[in-house]
Amino acid sequence: MKPRSLITFLCLSLLPLRLLGVSVMINEYGNGNGTVAPGTKMSRNEFIEFVIVEKTSSAALAAMTFGDSNDATSMLQGVFSFDRATLDSVLSGASLSEFLPGTIIVVKGSSLGAQELGYNPFDNNADAWKIELVAGQGAKDHVGTLINGNITIGNAGDVVWISTSNPPSRNTDTSGFVHAIGHDNNPGLIANNVAAAFGAENILRSTATSGVSIANMGGTTESLVATTTSTMGTTNGGANSLWLDGVRASAIPEPGRALLLAAGLLLSLTRRYRVKATSES
Numbered sequence: 001m002k003p004r005s006l007i008t009f010l011c012l013s014l015l016p017l018r019l020l021g022v023s024v025m026i027n028e029y030g031n032g033n034g035t036v037a038p039g040t041k042m043s044r045n046e047f048i049e050f051v052i053v054e055k056t057s058s059a060a061l062a063a064m065t066f067g068d069s070n071d072a073t074s075m076l077q078g079v080f081s082f083d084r085a086t087l088d089s090v091l092s093g094a095s096l097s098e099f100l101p102g103t104i105i106v107v108k109g110s111s112l113g114a115q116e117l118g119y120n121p122f123d124n125n126a127d128a129w130k131i132e133l134v135a136g137q138g139a140k141d142h143v144g145t146l147i148n149g150n151i152t153i154g155n156a157g158d159v160v161w162i163s164t165s166n167p168p169s170r171n172t173d174t175s176g177f178v179h180a181i182g183h184d185n186n187p188g189l190i191a192n193n194v195a196a197a198f199g200a201e202n203i204l205r206s207t208a209t210s211g212v213s214i215a216n217m218g219g220t221t222e223s224l225v226a227t228t229t230s231t232m233g234t235t236n237g238g239a240n241s242l243w244l245d246g247v248r249a250s251a252i253p254e255p256g257r258a259l260l261l262a263a264g265l266l267l268s269l270t271r272r273y274r275v276k277a278t279s280e281s
């Protein structure tokens, strides 16, 4: 493929997401049976895994809200937001002003380990591309009390969402949703709204017992599975890993490619100098 055709193809393949204004997607969430630790408003052993799809600043992330629904997927349940100071400290540690496409942000219950705030995509290993925030620390219950439940993933059903509404204006308000995925054998209002807005493939027609994760095995078009192999903080395998590996490679030029570019530049400068020196002699 010619470079121009390739660029056109890549632009077109990104078009639907850009039209929707999607900058963050839900990549996976884990269902546990833990109680809610005091002051956290999230089950101790459940997690939500986000992927950054376009460069996104800490301010943009902190202005969004995210959360879940009730088991019947008919109403919003818990509403959280990211702590901007925590995100700023992560970016400053990486000398970056924005989170790069391909970044994974995990929000997890208090029994799933300490926060992991190390972030350095230039290291280009899987761990360097993700951070993990603990509920009640780097991600917190939203101060609004209109919708004031705990984030707990239901066996019968759930919808996990991220929204530009800060917070949603009522417990059935999905108008600001940037992205959402869920599971339910018998979808309620929220699950149906998500299927209408983002595609039927965003709601898995399934229950999920404790210990099961709902994971996207696809790319920007979801292919959801219920799996006992959770991959909290890393890509989900198969087409999901291929997609995110590609997104990461585009976000950071390979060292080899950068070296070739530098060598090419040096060569052309040397040639110019030689031509100049020859014409002057």
Ligand SMILES: [Ca+2]
Pocket: 031, 032, 033, 034, 043, 046, 152, 153, 154, 155, 210
């Ligand atoms: Ca649960």
Ligand SMILES: [Ca+2]
Pocket: 068, 069, 070, 071, 077, 151, 152, 153, 154, 158, 159
């Ligand atoms: Ca729930």
Ligand SMILES: [Ca+2]
Pocket: 027, 028, 049, 230, 231, 232, 233, 234, 235, 236
């Ligand atoms: Ca994962």
